[in-house]
Amino acid sequence: MIEAKDVSCTFARNPFSKEGFMAVSPVSIQFIDGERYAIVGESGSGKTTLARMIAGLQRPTTGNIYVDGMPVYGKHKVHTNYFKEVQIIQQDSSSALDPKMSVGRSIEEPLLCFFHLDKGERKKRCHDLMDLCNLPVEYYSRLPAELSGGEQKRVAIARALAAEPKCLIFDEATNGFDLPLRKKIIEEIVDLQRKLAFTLIFITHDMELAVVIADVILVMRNSTLIEQVEFSGDISVFTSEYSKTLLYASGITDT
Numbered sequence: 322m323i324e325a326k327d328v329s330c331t332f333a334r335n336p337f338s339k340e341g342f343m344a345v346s347p348v349s350i351q352f353i354d355g356e357r358y359a360i361v362g363e364s365g366s367g368k369t370t371l372a373r374m375i376a377g378l379q380r381p382t383t384g385n386i387y388v389d390g391m392p393v394y395g396k397h398k399v400h401t402n403y404f405k406e407v408q409i410i411q412q413d414s415s416s417a418l419d420p421k422m423s424v425g426r427s428i429e430e431p432l433l434c435f436f437h438l439d440k441g442e443r444k445k446r447c448h449d450l451m452d453l454c455n456l457p458v459e460y461y462s463r464l465p466a467e468l469s470g471g472e473q474k475r476v477a478i479a480r481a482l483a484a485e486p487k488c489l490i491f492d493e494a495t496n497g498f499d500l501p502l503r504k505k506i507i508e509e510i511v512d513l514q515r516k517l518a519f520t521l522i523f524i525t526h527d528m529e530l531a532v533v534i535a536d537v538i539l540v541m542r543n544s545t546l547i548e549q550v551e552f553s554g555d556i557s558v559f560t561s562e563y564s565k566t567l568l569y570a571s572g573i574t575d576t
């Protein structure tokens with residue numbers, strides 16, 4: 322289980338000011354292994370900052386993240402095994418891939434870091450991951466620039482899965498794609514989650530996606546977690562006015 326205990330994040334308003342701006346107000350959440358979560362809220366509500374704290378990429382100003390009871394942020398650094406356990410696919414997948422690194426090398430890099438596999442075993446595992454993520458094996462030697470946006474996203478997913486993470490965070494990962502591709506990538510990620518049973522944390526603006534994907538929906542507004550609901554199809558579980566506004570804006574309700 323991954324647990325956020327009283328985590329908050331404050332940034333300086335500007336480099337010359339000591340005045341702080343709270344991007345995430347103190348929040349405590351538990352992420353049970355193998356469940357699907359959506360963090361939903363408008364732009365600037367703090368979703369990415371919360372995701373980055375969970376991923377070990379942004380030290381909380383207060384509180385800590387725990388994996389099976391072990392703190393992620395030590396006094397000086399993040400416990401390195403955590404980078405294997407939790408993988409994040411950020412909004413811009415092209416920048417997540419090294420432009421000079423082939424698809425094969427990109428996917429094999431985590432295999433090299435985290436597992437003792439010989440060259441042949443790595444290549445076989447890489448082919449399996451490409452297959453799992455609907456990437457033709459002929460793409461093994463291609464560079465990111467020789468792929469479409471959707472294919473780059475699939476490489477980022479395969480690379481993340483190469484680490485065999487216990488949790489995958491998917492941040493607005495289909496932004497900028499047309500609707501059919503967006504739908505397809507989301508179906509693929511949910512399908513992968515069902516097959517591999519990792520914990521999925523899906524970050525989105527879109528309540529319509531959240532209700533399709535998640536077992537648990539966390540609603541954020543103005544840096545604050547305002548509602549957390551277990552969702553199994555009944556929208557009456559949402560009680561906050563803001564959640565109702567998001568449901569309306571997504572066309573799920575008409576009042």
Ligand SMILES: Nc1ncnc2c1ncn2[C@@H]1O[C@H](COP(=O)(O)OP(=O)(O)OP(=O)(O)O)[C@@H](O)[C@H]1O
Pocket residue numbers: 332333344362363364365366367368369370371526
């Ligand atoms: N490194 C940073 N330094 C200063 N301010 C930051 C930093 N990262 C984020 N912020 C600010 O924190 C607030 C929350 O940003 P965050 O990216 O977490 O929101 P979000 O809900 O993910 O938005 P979006 O959906 O647009 O990505 C914003 O006002 C943003 O400008």
